Amino acid sequence: MALQTPFARKLAAFVALSDDEISALDKLHGRRKAFPAGRDIVHQGQVNSSAYILAKGWVCSYKVLMGGTRQIVDFQIPGDFLGLRSVLFRTADHNIEPVTKVEASEVMVEDLLDTFRKTPRLATAVLWAASRDEAMVVEHLVGIGRRDAKERTAHFLLELGARLKLVGLGSISGYDCPLSQYLLSDALGMSAVHVNRVLRELREDGLVTFQQGRVEIHDLAGLLKLADFDMAYLDHDGPLLK
Numbered sequence: 001m002a003l004q005t006p007f008a009r010k011l012a013a014f015v016a017l018s019d020d021e022i023s024a025l026d027k028l029h030g031r032r033k034a035f036p037a038g039r040d041i042v043h044q045g046q047v048n049s050s051a052y053i054l055a056k057g058w059v060c061s062y063k064v065l066m067g068g069t070r071q072i073v074d075f076q077i078p079g080d081f082l083g084l085r086s087v088l089f090r091t092a093d094h095n096i097e098p099v100t101k102v103e104a105s106e107v108m109v110e111d112l113l114d115t116f117r118k119t120p121r122l123a124t125a126v127l128w129a130a131s132r133d134e135a136m137v138v139e140h141l142v143g144i145g146r147r148d149a150k151e152r153t154a155h156f157l158l159e160l161g162a163r164l165k166l167v168g169l170g171s172i173s174g175y176d177c178p179l180s181q182y183l184l185s186d187a188l189g190m191s192a193v194h195v196n197r198v199l200r201e202l203r204e205d206g207l208v209t210f211q212q213g214r215v216e217i218h219d220l221a222g223l224l225k226l227a228d229f230d231m232a233y234l235d236h237d238g239p240l241l242k
Contacts (some may be wrong), residue, residue: 005044005224011126011129035102046091051082051084051089051106054104056078058076058077058102060186061074073187077160080129081129082104083096085194099178151227152189154207156184157215161175174214207219
């Protein structure tokens, strides 16, 4: 059933889904595809690309600079829409690369617009989800510009925890996380060596451990205080981390 999908759980945080809206979500999941890790789903500059609803696995969105370096803008988890902006802009302005093997439902722009016409509340819910994603990117920009390395990393790990808990894939004690220190360094604006040192300091402080693909939160209150983490930008009525 659609209510069991991460995408439905995410939208249900904003609006109670009716039977018609659940049926519409079912139809959007009709074109399920599998993608291997490391091979872009969407390419920067691609024209007429499809959007996708991520069902399983993790991906990253990134931009490539003229010198060949890249900046990871964000990571997407199950329940997230991939490439929605690229569909509306007609030309993709970023790359989407699977971090793990993923399964995603392809959504053609015609199907998306037809769904929005038939179920306008779903369109509003998707707009909310897109606005929430934009708010996270803004928060990441603030983190890179104004937070020190420990605060930035703590904030990022808390945000991931909140996002995963919303779709049923995490808890206040921790969550599985497939991100390497190299991926974290691209996203957090630090070197991999610096990320390693910061994670060690957070572990030695008794706040959080990130080892072997698992984040374990030992002192939630201390981590929240260090990061000065305010849930308001995630716009959810429930206490996701409490």
